[in-house]
Amino acid sequence: MTGDLSFFVNAESAKTPSELWNQLSGGNTAGWPILKHCRNLEVGAAVMFTIPHPDGSTIESSGRIVEVLKEQRVNIAQETPWSGRIRVDLKPIAGGTRITVKVQLGSECLPWFAVATELESEERTPGALKIGLLAPLSGTAGLLGRAVANAATLAVEELNTSSGFGRRPAELVVADDRTDQGAALTAFNHLTVTEQCDVVVACISSASLQAIRPHAKARGTLFLAAAMSEHTPAGAHFFQFGETPLDQLAASVPLMMERTNSRHWFIIGSDYVWPRSIGMVANEVIDQHDGVIAGEHYQPLGAPQFDEVIDRISTSGADLILSSLVGIDAVLFERAFFESGLRSKFRTLATNFDDSLLDHTGRAVADGIWSTQEYFMPTLADEMDSVARRYRERFGELAPRLSSMAKSVYDSIHLYAQALGIAKSAEPAEISAVLRSARLGGSRLLSRDRGTVLTTELVEVTSEGFRQIRTDRQ
Amino acid sequence: MTNSAKKAFSAMADSTRRSILQILSKDVELPVGSLAEHFPGVTRAAISSHLRVLRDADMVVEERRGQFRFYSLGTNRADDVVRFLRDVYQDDINLLASDAEPDRL
Numbered sequence: 419m420t421g422d423l424s425f426f427v428n429a430e431s432a433k434t435p436s437e438l439w440n441q442l443s444g445g446n447t448a449g450w451p452i453l454k455h456c457r458n459l460e461v462g463a464a465v466m467f468t469i470p471h472p473d474g475s476t477i478e479s480s481g482r483i484v485e486v487l488k489e490q491r492v493n494i495a496q497e498t499p500w501s502g503r504i505r506v507d508l509k510p511i512a513g514g515t516r517i518t519v520k521v522q523l524g525s526e527c528l529p530w531f532a533v534a535t536e537l538e539s540e541e542r543t544p545g546a547l548k549i550g551l552l553a554p555l556s557g558t559a560g561l562l563g564r565a566v567a568n569a570a571t572l573a574v575e576e577l578n579t580s581s582g583f584g585r586r587p588a589e590l591v592v593a594d595d596r597t598d599q600g601a602a603l604t605a606f607n608h609l610t611v612t613e614q615c616d617v618v619v620a621c622i623s624s625a626s627l628q629a630i631r632p633h634a635k636a637r638g639t640l641f642l643a644a645a646m647s648e649h650t651p652a653g654a655h656f657f658q659f660g661e662t663p664l665d666q667l668a669a670s671v672p673l674m675m676e677r678t679n680s681r682h683w684f685i686i687g688s689d690y691v692w693p694r695s696i697g698m699v700a701n702e703v704i705d706q707h708d709g710v711i712a713g714e715h716y717q718p719l720g721a722p723q724f725d726e727v728i729d730r731i732s733t734s735g736a737d738l739i740l741s742s743l744v745g746i747d748a749v750l751f752e753r754a755f756f757e758s759g760l761r762s763k764f765r766t767l768a769t770n771f772d773d774s775l776l777d778h779t780g781r782a783v784a785d786g787i788w789s790t791q792e793y794f795m796p797t798l799a800d801e802m803d804s805v806a807r808r809y810r811e812r813f814g815e816l817a818p819r820l821s822s823m824a825k826s827v828y829d830s831i832h833l834y835a836q837a838l839g840i841a842k843s844a845e846p847a848e849i850s851a852v853l854r855s856a857r858l859g860g861s862r863l864l865s866r867d868r869g870t871v872l873t874t875e876l877v878e879v880t881s882e883g884f885r886q887i888r889t890d891r892q
Numbered sequence: 893m894t895n896s897a898k899k900a901f902s903a904m905a906d907s908t909r910r911s912i913l914q915i916l917s918k919d920v921e922l923p924v925g926s927l928a929e930h931f932p933g934v935t936r937a938a939i940s941s942h943l944r945v946l947r948d949a950d951m952v953v954e955e956r957r958g959q960f961r962f963y964s965l966g967t968n969r970a971d972d973v974v975r976f977l978r979d980v981y982q983d984d985i986n987l988l989a990s991d992a993e994p995d996r997l
Binding site for chain 1: 901904905910977978981982984985986988989990
């Protein structure tokens, strides 16, 4: 790929390839940091790791194993924050093993650093429409970002091919909010001031939305918030298409109580505005259905120490858990909860548990968890909708699956293109007027933005992946 | 991050500039006209502008000879930009080789 950079690093070890392989396969101890959280050295296994940032912070990264040659090679496709490859080779030598790592940095790696350090941007095609995508590609929610970026890429490619943006081609400009309010504002400024994007499609936390909202309003940015949020109004050009807490809980909470014949809940979430909104709405819904709140806990984002709260859960008298933990925190909580031996004693309903998190948690560890979101990519190829099929054809079997957030971004970009076609102008006021009119019909995105409660899909983790529980939603 | 590395990151943020560096890594030096031939969709003025950014970051050096300016790779190379990442991966692999326990997530 043009612009890719690659380099090799080497080391020699007194251990045999077989001994080193056992270390790589062992997960937590004495291994290679890149595979520290990977328990199965097999093709398709998800990996997550951190690397230092030159500014002293850390870069949460993730990927997937794409090649395994026992005792010889592990090849990882890095997915976040940038794409690339990390390949480790073990070669026997006299007295031990030569270890070689080839690192290939995808072409967006250096631009990622440029944006993160507020430097100048890549130059673009003159006259092109610019679609800004603001998504987490690192930080606690970084695991969710590659599917979102992929979906945006697919939408822009398809619409360019079909002249869906009119006579102008469109370019996608991706910026990482790093699951951090300050970085989100930096990334938003990059998209709107430096890049002068015509629209910003965002798949970020409510905390980041809070930081950006006044700036988007003041600047008159056409802003399409595609991720789940509590829908706080923010002016004429600010649209919120994601699931609300009530969308997610109105039907799933009573159904779980009915199916399990249980009514005592422990609510756990990350400590910021959206999980707290989930908690507030959950209190009301649980109360309406004669349930009881046995405990409630909000964990600081990016502080995945769960021993204490797991002890609290186990002695709380609860038999149901509502989790709105996010990203890596959700993965590490579910792993810790499983290892505590409590999984079979509780049923968990999660509001933010998508395919990416399932891949990183592991199906055996997550078995029985219920998840509720707008969209889940069907597991079987013959059940897939056309978007899922095209997504899989474009990015392959080993790419992160099309998540609810990713599908929402895909749909948002298509909706923008439709509005653009009717408005015949890229001016935010013109596009907003079309989106706020009835001219685009019955889009679920627009219905949500207008405040209609639309219940979300409900699935359960099985050994085959997510299995649909309920189909009678609005 | 040093100022030099920041400038290098900025300069390397653009795909045309990365391609210019790749071309110059194969040829010892080239005038702007020869470089522009590699980019049919880009104006010569734009190539000159990219070269100015690369020169400011010390990633290329310019030498004027008669009516022409020749460009070659400068002292601040892409190697400098990726050096810290290479160090990270080198430290990681040393951990594996030495049996030490990783302390990162």
